Amino acid sequence: MGPLSFSSVLLMIAALQGPGTRLTYRIRVIEPAAVTPRILASGAVSGPLDSDMRLTLRTDTAEVEALFQVTAFGDTVTVAGEFLTRRLVGQSRRGLPLWEEDTYRRLVRMTWSDTARIYPFGTSLAPAVARRAPWVELILERHFAGGEARAGEQFELRDSTRDLSIEAVVRPRRARIILNLVRGDTVSGPRPMDLVLEEPARVVQLVLKGRPTTLVVSLTRPDPARSARARALALDADIVCLRVSQPAVLQPLGTICGRLNNIARQLPLPTGDTLAATFAWPGPR
Amino acid sequence: MADTTHEQWLAQIDAELDGELSLVERAALAKHLATCGHCAGARASHLEVRVALARSAGNPHAFVLTRPAIRAGTLALWLVVALAAGLVGGWFASHRWGGPGGGGTLEDTRGTIVVQ
Numbered sequence: 325m326g327p328l329s330f331s332s333v334l335l336m337i338a339a340l341q342g343p344g345t346r347l348t349y350r351i352r353v354i355e356p357a358a359v360t361p362r363i364l365a366s367g368a369v370s371g372p373l374d375s376d377m378r379l380t381l382r383t384d385t386a387e388v389e390a391l392f393q394v395t396a397f398g399d400t401v402t403v404a405g406e407f408l409t410r411r412l413v414g415q416s417r418r419g420l421p422l423w424e425e426d427t428y429r430r431l432v433r434m435t436w437s438d439t440a441r442i443y444p445f446g447t448s449l450a451p452a453v454a455r456r457a458p459w460v461e462l463i464l465e466r467h468f469a470g471g472e473a474r475a476g477e478q479f480e481l482r483d484s485t486r487d488l489s490i491e492a493v494v495r496p497r498r499a500r501i502i503l504n505l506v507r508g509d510t511v512s513g514p515r516p517m518d519l520v521l522e523e524p525a526r527v528v529q530l531v532l533k534g535r536p537t538t539l540v541v542s543l544t545r546p547d548p549a550r551s552a553r554a555r556a557l558a559l560d561a562d563i564v565c566l567r568v569s570q571p572a573v574l575q576p577l578g579t580i581c582g583r584l585n586n587i588a589r590q591l592p593l594p595t596g597d598t599l600a601a602t603f604a605w606p607g608p609r
Numbered sequence: 610m611a612d613t614t615h616e617q618w619l620a621q622i623d624a625e626l627d628g629e630l631s632l633v634e635r636a637a638l639a640k641h642l643a644t645c646g647h648c649a650g651a652r653a654s655h656l657e658v659r660v661a662l663a664r665s666a667g668n669p670h671a672f673v674l675t676r677p678a679i680r681a682g683t684l685a686l687w688l689v690v691a692l693a694a695g696l697v698g699g700w701f702a703s704h705r706w707g708g709p710g711g712g713g714t715l716e717d718t719r720g721t722i723v724v725q
């Protein structure tokens with residue numbers, strides 16, 4: 325390899341670890357069969373380089389939820405899987421189902437061109453069970469995408485009797501916030517703004533019935549989730565919080581937290597008005 | 610949710626209006642609202658603000674506010690249905706054919722990742 329191509333390869337590697345790069349998890353869910361294995365579902369989720377993938381698989385007797393995280397070092401990738409499993413283990417004396425819950429972590433190292441096989445129900449199954457237990461084929465890809473922050477998801481379930489799904493888990497760094505003041509039936513004109521997490525607070529003025537209200541707002545992350553399941557599966561990943569204060573007052577009026585799902589959250593203000601904040605994904609930069 | 614604070618009940622009210630609460634959580638909230646005038650009032654004003662916002666968005670007869678709200682509600686309902694169906698199905702399956710695993714160790718039933 326000549327010096328020119330070597331440096332261009334280095335440049336490419338550096339660029340692929342930069343902020344404009346997107347990560348794609350491409351999966352196929354495959355059921356073993358006597359002749360050719362059957363594809364039950366296929367799909368892909370993508371997002372910024374630090375995106376995770378959530379996988380859910382349910383059968384009559386077991387439920388597997390897992391969160392996959394990728395850490396890239398040059399040409400190698402470490403894939404970490406956080407597994408939460410519920411298995412039906414029998415029934416109580418009163419005939420009620422007994423479930424066993426289990427959480428554990430798995431770690432593998434691979435290169436970008438490798439394929440990983442995830443066996444959600446393990447590899448040492450009884451032959452009768454193993455014949456029907458699907459595995460998940462995982463391929464990782466990365467490519468340039470110019471700052472699109474939103475998740476991309478595409479999933480095709482070829483066997484509709486199966487209960488399985490994949491989801492991209494993307495942690496927003498920016499959010500589009502739309503503020504309204506509400507009093508009774510009157511709503512102020514919407515005030516949209518793009519905020520970046522942990523950046524200095526911004527002053528915003530809203531006018532309702534000719535009366536202006538000045539607020540100081542900043543975007544923060546929520547407190548860690550209360551349940552262990554929510555933490556392990558990053559169920560709160562797309563929640564952001566808007567801290568709202570008055571100018572020159574240290575104690576904030578309150579904090580409004582919500583998912584980036586276009587549903588308005590509310591905060592009553594001392595003026596008697598209600599501040600409505602709607603959180604959404606920002607457009608690409 | 611015995612030691613739930615006022616802030617947490619307000620978050621539960623939002624989640625309830627979004628259709629994101631489980632049956633058990635909804636029951637706990639209903640019980641609290643029956644005894645706490647403050648939270649009951651907060652829920653009423655939350656709904657009034659939603660009505661005002663829907664009206665100002667040109668959607669005065671909104672059944673629910675936005676598309677994601679419908680999706681979350683339906684999703685929660687289907688989750689309950691799916692879980693119930695899974696539970697009942699699993700129970701019958703286990704009753705008929707016995708549970709999985711065949712007496713293997715816990716480690717045997719755990720998932721693994723293999724690189725090819």
Ligand SMILES: [Zn+2]
Nearest residue numbers: 618645647648
């Ligand atoms: Zn209360």
